[in-house]
Amino acid sequence: MIRARELSKRFGDKRVLDGLDLEVPRGGFVLVTGPNGSGKTTLLRLCAGLAAPTGGELGVQAPRAAIGFLGHEALLYRELTALENLDLYGRLYRLPERRERSGAMLERFGLWRVRNERAGTFSRGMLQRLALCRTFLHDPDLLLLDEPFDGLDAEGTDLLHQELAERAGCTALVATHDPGSLETRATARLALV
């Protein structure tokens, strides 16, 4: 589903990714590990199409509608409520029954009671949960998750594990500096330096 050959990404004079070869088959779950600055975030952004390589080749066999991306930022609007944020993305992803799906998503991540609160009032953990709602809302086939457990409390972590278990058929590329909990799910591991 993802194929990279000699993939490089340079920011100005700084080379963040250099000659990376990668192959992620459909249904594969790849853990991406490495210290800060090793290019985990960059790799995920490249696969999502948010950045273009400066060298090499990258092929991602998934249309935009099938990609679920979670970055360092929540990709949400502070002044909109949780429901309104999801409703917007529901519209843009042309989801049928978006009201119901948004509601269901919020419930799954324990945000139903704050559905009409502005995202700007959320704590770090709640914002991360809402970002996860946004990521999974359209039932993507390809998951690109950058530090998905960041900011989550114990309950949030469990909810995420539950969600990942239910989506076991998806292809996933997950960047994390704490791979322990995901080891059992992983089919491969990519260590960046």
Place this chain on the structure above:
Amino acid sequence: MSGYAADVAALARKDLLLELRSRETLPAMLLFVVSALTVFHFALPAGSSARAETGLLWIAIVFTALLGLGRAFAAEREQGALDGLVLAPCDRSAIWLGKTLGVTAFLVLAELVALPAFALFFHSLSWELVAAVALADVGIAAIGTLLAAMAAASRARELLLPLMFLPLVIPVVIGGVGASVAANPGSFLAFLGLYDAVFAILCWASFEYVVTE
């Protein structure tokens, strides 16, 4: 509603909703334009012509627009929401169109205050001037939105936006002032229409390249 139109509607609605909630940009634009008109009164020595005053109205409109445009993508910058819009399967030009509709709405609302204020401070308005302002709003919003997105990628976006914007808006000022003071405003209004059409199409087609790599 077709998919594209629905996307544009969703995005424009989002921008208007955001402004309604935060109430930051529009009040600032309103206050700025009235302050600017006041400054212009003091900048014009006694006996200045009505034509000079009309010219200054257009300056006020251009700089009020710049003020608003500087904030055009502010909400998207906060939590990286622009990435979210770019990731969505919708056409990227829909992002531009939705945002431009929002900016146009803000400009029109600001002018609903600015034009009466001008009539109060200086002299009454002609229908040609109002028509010219309406046409100019479209062109200003169109190129301003695209340039704001371009400037967002740079390190000095507050500096860059006015620099890129002003040369492009000179024809609008020519058309607008011409329509306001000339004996035959028709050709100037037609020119403004042409400017709007040409640059709107160009912006619509090229926005994709500005927000993606």
Place this chain on the structure above:
Amino acid sequence: MSTWSRNRNGRAGKAGDASVAAALAVAATGLLVGGLALAFFWAPEDADQGFSQKIFYIHVPIALTAYACFIVGAWKALRLLGTRDRRYDLESYTAIHMGVIFGLLTLVTGSIWAKVSWGQWWTWGERQLVLFLILFLFYSSYFMLRYSTDPGPRRERNSAVYALFGVVLIPVSFLAVRIAGTILHPTIFTHKGANLPGTMLVSVAVCFAGMLTLAATLYRVELAGKRIDASLRELRELLA
């Protein structure tokens, strides 16, 4: 739907490049010297303006060359957006740089002409000059855009789109300045345009060819220099 991207960077330069540049330089010199000789010794003096009108043979070719550079810059920009081949970025940038240099010279020679003809260093009644001022401001902002954006695909695409805007601005501004002249800033001088006598036309044409060749020479030299800079930077970084 899959996305594939392949990236090619510009090559530093082949051995044949130097001889092409040399040939262009020789051609430019020849054409310019020839054209100016024609202008000063063959073409008749202008009935209204006298000898000072001879600046026309430098000013107009420079102006037309500037336009040509901007159009080439926009074409390269279009190719960049269409093919994603990154070497078009440097080519577009260099062409626009040439355009700005020739644009500045247009303003200077135009200003000299205005001073000699009407005693003022600047006049708003001269349509070409006003148009070039607008374009000069626009393309100067192009450089501000490049300087303040970090190098990479973002800067390349933004520059390319801006270059396309520039080439659309040329006819739009031309029209704007023209209609402004009817009401706001009366035009006080109109070129003879196509009614030029044959000798003048030929002289201008030769000078124009010379200026174009000069621009092409400078373009190749500057582009080669920039490519070498880029390759050096890449090498240094590879070895680091």
